[in-house]
Amino acid sequence: MSPATDSPETGTDQPAASDRISALRRRIDEIDGQIIALWQERAAASQEVGATRIASGGTRLVLSRERVIMERYREGMGPDGTQVALLILRAGRGPLGGVDAS
């Protein structure tokens, strides 16, 4: 670890490459922060949808809607999109999901 930062070394001794890697890492850190914030916002929205539906006598899940979402991620991200969608949907279930199997 560098003493000047909490980020690991860039892995190269070449200054130009190291500077470029550091700049790209700053952008990656920004993107990660946005992904985390969006993940949390989505999970909260999804949990409110579920709570609202249950309170009005509906079901907790709507599997046809989940299929549409999984297809959107698969189309946008390729085969890995299905796994991403499953994790996103699981986050949205939150405390409504009952016992966590993980």
Ligand SMILES: O=C(O)C(=O)C[C@]1(C(=O)O)C=C[C@@H](O)C=C1
């Ligand atoms: O769109 C809904 O009806 C939701 O409840 C939200 C959501 C989701 O996280 O996208 C969550 C559970 C449902 O099974 C389907 C979708």
